[in-house]
Amino acid sequence: MRQRRRFSWACACLLSLGQGCGGTQPTASQSAICAALSSNQTLLSANATVQCGGQDGRWSDYAAPQPGAVVTVGAEDDIATLVRLANALEVPFLLQSGANGWADTFALDTRGLVLDVSQLKDVAFNEARSQVAFQAGVLIEDLVAAAWQNNARVATGTCNCVSVLGAGLGGGLGRGAGLYGLGLDQLLAVHYVDAEGRQRTVTNASDADLWWAIKGAGPNFGLVTSVVYQSYAVAQADNTAWTGLLYFNDSAIEDIVGAIDRLALEPEMQLDFYFTQGLVAVLPFYLGDEATGRAKFASVLDIGPELDATAVTSYDAWNAAGDAFCAKGGRKPSYEANLQTLDPTAWRQVWDAYSLFYETYAEANLTTLLTECYSTAKMQEIGSAESAYPWRDIKCYSIVIPWYTSEALDAAANAFGQEVRSILSASSGTDAFSAYINFAHGDETLAEVYGDSLSRLQTLKKTYDPNGRLNQWFPLS
Template sequence: MAYLNDFKAGLEGRLSDKARIVGEDGTVTRWDESCAPSPAVTIFPQCEEDVVEIVKFCRQKGIKCFAQGGGHSWRVRNYREIDVVICLRDMNSVAIDEDSRKINFGGGVVVQELIEAATAKQLEVGSMLCGGIGRYMGKYGLAADNLLSCNFVDAAGTLHQGVSRETDEDLWWAIRGAGTSFGIITQATVQAYPQSNNGLSWTGTLIFADPSKLEAVVEAINELNMDENMCVHLLFACVPPTHSPAIMVVPWYYGPEEEAERAWKPLLDVGPTIRETFMAPANRLNDGNDPFGEKGGRKPGLGLGLDTLDPKAYRHIWDLYIQFLSENPDAARTVILAERYSRAKLLSIDRDSTVFAHRGSKYEAICVPWYTDHKLDIRANAFSQTVRNIWIQKCCKPTETFETKSYIAFSGLNEPLQTLFGDQERIDKLMGIKKKWDPDNYWGALMDI
């Protein structure tokens, strides 16, 4: 209580009227509680100036703070060091210039809010600070490729407005892929695009309850002719109403239903047990992901960029998945996911334009044990690591510069920088920029640079 009172006494006069300072009872639940901060104080700023004052106060007191928007991001590496969480959720304004198709939004905006606002203006857009993979990248590249400018508060508590390629080319390179390591992004502007097909796309769920079809499903996904209007998610998950383990595929096609049926015919011909496909507007496409986005629970996941899905390897992973669930009933919501997107647009954009390195990964895969009992941590981490090792051995093609690739938003706690950002030259450049902007690694909660 004394700690909270100190913050209130020292900060309340410096913050806007509606800013809130709460104690441990006000801690905001994160998506993954296995490495979530346990702050003594959580502060809800209402504007950029509030963020400035909070960071300055924490630095003066020698206290580590950590900013979060929706709390859905991946694992917090140095979570034990964090005493103060700055929850940006109240800074969730979205403004759209319809003539230029530019969207300006606050640091507390979550993806669904951004999508809803864009859809209302018949536009489409993605998320960005860790690169921003998603359905539309086949058409427009990474979401970070479409970021135009941002405002951020640095480790000294200074607000920098309108940061872009023109204001600081090196910083701009680093922010687009490693932004959370350089400050608190309080506002950003992104390029959006007009919708195609009246904003409607074909999607749904294919459930293969017969595990003997696994190899056929994997081979069909590997052999798909992915164009810019397609993406696919392959999951191992327990699905309702029986909540039995099943092979699930979520296809997507941005176009008319008849075109979608032709594009996905090789997979449909495998014969799903349950097929639920439909045309959906952009703001409803993520509805099926809502259960996966549920906050709370322990989710010590690991992710990796893959070059292929090896059918025999996936049979092995399926067997391990079934065994893990049978031995750990509390982990029934565990998910193994592989995502495939068209990469042609990504590869057409200069790899050196952003710190995001792994534009050529054919798949982004993640293994997410999901449970509540902390006593399962050792077994869950061992399971994730075993799956990761199979991916490395059977689904990855190492290069001369790095053996593994991981999308930063899906990476585990101890991934080396080479896995996240590529070759040593890129890492040296990133570390040089980090030394200039954050020499004390104050913003080191998610990774050490």
């Protein structure tokens, strides 16, 4: 039997009214959702907490949703309860997990409700370690740590702070992509709350259409509460890779970009490169021993890094190089382009634009260009019939992240981001500009984000969410 008790009302509830933290209840001037929750305090599970008013703590404050209430749910059942309540009150709602989504498509205003699932952290491997069941609040760092402890490996994204499902319902690009495919390719069963607040389970066998749609456009079709996911048994002693940062002088940009463009990435290989803090860095990854890794990436190493910080690294530390990008707060209106080719001349222009922005605005000194490149063979072998994810043949994804604090810099930052994106897309080697939903800005057309899957997705949206209740993340209706 589920325990029920009163919620704890956060101070922010009253602070948002300018009343300080002396009281314990919201007042009549609160949003309808807060008022409803305050008048029915046994609605949710024991560990649920309610905060009235806006929120902090997202990865980017730029275009961040500012709801009337944030409920940190204590159990999966709470999600269904809250969706039914929000629907009854005609209040928009948004599930929030890792709080990293940066797109400006959130349409949640101060009437709205955020369902924060960050307390839902259960993870359980089966005995064979071929499957893992986990809840919506599980971050990549949580799942990797659990897999490591269980002598297993899972295909997740590469940044610790991102929720496995936030990334995985749109794609889920990570170091396992070459061997195992995308995060969404790992899904075996999805438990979710539908637009009407009903708890459901979907698998390929139960509903092939919804199964296809949820894998690529998940947030448009349900609030996923927990899943069963593939896992791969690997003993800790064998679960290592050669990886680490290589730092170069910026005079080497054309050589680096040319070498990466020509590099045929094998399934065990992955590579990121960065312009960050005025530096050029490359992060090779090879799932195997150092000597073979160095041989596979010889064309990059031969350019001559000024510093080589690579080493054989255990699975539980593979994502450490990305931790700096996980820092929450600040304004980061980011833009991305999918790339098939990398053009050295274009990348020199990008460096010049980056240097100008970085040097002109002192407060923007964390501004970063991040490019991730993958072996696509496994993703293409799985194929588009299996999911709505449309970009299985894309080699590299380039993201420009202007990073600063003052709103006054928004116009310059957006102009810089758009300039870089247009240089990259003009030299992308793709037939038309496209962007990965989880890296896109929000100003793209739906076709640029959903590709050839768009029309089928829009048809399915009419069946599964006819009233457009799940319309916060690149809405299909």
